[in-house]
Amino acid sequence: MGNTTIKVLAKQLNLSVATISKALRDSHEISAETKQKVLGLAKHLNYVPNPYASSLRKRRSKTIAVVLPEVADSFFSLAINGIEAVAQEKGYHVLIYLTHESFAKEEAILRDFQGGRVDGILISVSGETGEGSHIKDVIAAGVPVVFFDRICEDVETAKITTDDFESGYNATRHLAEQGCKKIAYLSVSPALSISSKRLEGYKKALAEIGIRPEKKDIVSCTNDAGDNYRTIKKLLQSKNRPDGLIASVEKLTTTVYMVCSDLRLEIPGMIKIISFTNLPTAAVLNPSLTTITQPAFEMGREAAGVLFKTLDRKNFNLKKASIVIPSSLVVRKSTA
Amino acid sequence: MGNTTIKVLAKQLNLSVATISKALRDSHEISAETKQKVLGLAKHLNYVPNPYASSLRKRRSKTIAVVLPEVADSFFSLAINGIEAVAQEKGYHVLIYLTHESFAKEEAILRDFQGGRVDGILISVSGETGEGSHIKDVIAAGVPVVFFDRICEDVETAKITTDDFESGYNATRHLAEQGCKKIAYLSVSPALSISSKRLEGYKKALAEIGIRPEKKDIVSCTNDAGDNYRTIKKLLQSKNRPDGLIASVEKLTTTVYMVCSDLRLEIPGMIKIISFTNLPTAAVLNPSLTTITQPAFEMGREAAGVLFKTLDRKNFNLKKASIVIPSSLVVRKSTA
């Protein structure tokens, strides 16, 4: 299948490869007449340029990397849609990498990018990621990085986030206003900035209403649904159990509902629930779930947008391009 | 910043680039001693090979493409996880492309692959895709293709699917066994093989129990949630409304529940619902939802596995590598 290259086009038309290349790129150096001939033959022979040859020479790959912890929850699904939409529009290709919440994998993936595989990186860091020297390295190598959602505080670059502190605060205030006296908070990956910020918001709200948060009301969950089920069950079985619950990440939602169902804890009568989630089914849960809904698609789109701004003009200052897009509290029956 | 290349390693060690390259690839032609030196300096200078140079020369990109209609529903999210898992293990990179259900986009994307961008392709075709000449073209260009879930009948290559016919059949039988006399079927993208097969299963089951399907009980939905809401509402408002409903794709689930809620149609008392979905929240909907659950992760993993078999040894016969992985009927209260 000797794929048709510029060379065969050149031979067939008795032109040089340089001329073919220029004609294909619509260079002003080439006459309209030859362009016609070249384009015609290219189409006829179904010529498709080799992207690797081009990338090697131009030192630009026209591809970006998206590195995510996983794509299991709906937040990242929506974010990918947002990212891919603008990438496709810009003629970029998108490589996707999953860290599975592993810092070691994240490091390995990022390291590879120093070889010039991608022109830019969008990343939501793993739950194990503390400091960001691996990210600084790749930035130092000349590859722009934009964070979205899960950021690294110590890396100076654009960060597209939602208002985590306010969301945690609003969720807590809402529960309090609905009459909750003892509000528990479920988190995962406490090292993450989103976790700590949401938690800070929770604490602030509690402080304002004169409740001091008890240690055992702040529960750290894992990525294992079984573990989480037991953890949450234990929390809700305690004699002084909470009457309000904040699930700070989507994956805890189902588990919480199941525990309540199994323990015959009626929502919202005996316990009120609010969850950070983008699940489209929140409205049809039993009962319908009050949520903090993140602008996932928009965050993806904005992150990609900011990245492409630097790619388009190298003087764009990424460090000053951070954006905070507010989440929204959608009140439903689980906190009635 | 001048990224360290093989050339600078060569200069620093007074060796040729050939030697460096071989040493890095652990060639037997190079003494253990020099390998040590090369590896040492490479690590010290943080050498990362340029993938484009390598791909150009080797004519292999070590990357595969995943082309999907969208990543909005949980099936494709899970499938991506399965695919990425095996790709990462094999040292491959994965490019992701969304067609947004557009045939034109799918064609454009596939065409680009003729340039050698990827070593293989995993695809779930768009809802507009009828015949697969664009896919045959890329196969003819030497790029192996594996379908998963949404296939093209007329393209002879590996297809990883689930038992759509049986699933449609089983869903229908189940509703009938639960007492439904008038079972409606909601579909999207009727051109798709999965749609027609599920529908055939539905028809077969109805035929077996002596019901002839009425035309208006087979409803074609779109990708617009608003439209679907109105369509489904109209169906369920008709005087001779169905007492059983099969939602043949995930995205219809939420809409169906909302319509029932708005029309005060009690599930399962007045209407029983079954949906094709992988949503983790199915168990905690109101009421819990009976589902046909597809083995999404496994399908992704198997599809990638089959693809890598051809990539590993070129003589592997893709045409005989199709796999059907059964879906499972999970009975819950929406059909009680």
Add this chain to the structure above:
DNA sequence: TTAATTTACGAAACCGTTTTCGGAAACAAC
């Protein structure tokens, strides 16, 4: 008419790596 400029194209270097081939040196066999 001559000089200056523009137009249209080709030769060749280059991007960074891989791979073939050849050869010097060291070692073994006879």
Add this chain to the structure above:
DNA sequence: GTTGTTTCCGAAAACGGTTTCGTAAATTAA
């Protein structure tokens, strides 16, 4: 001591485009 063999390495040709630079011919300016 003369032949094979290994062992270890380098020169150079790829891979398929892009880009710089040079130049002959055509055009314009003077």
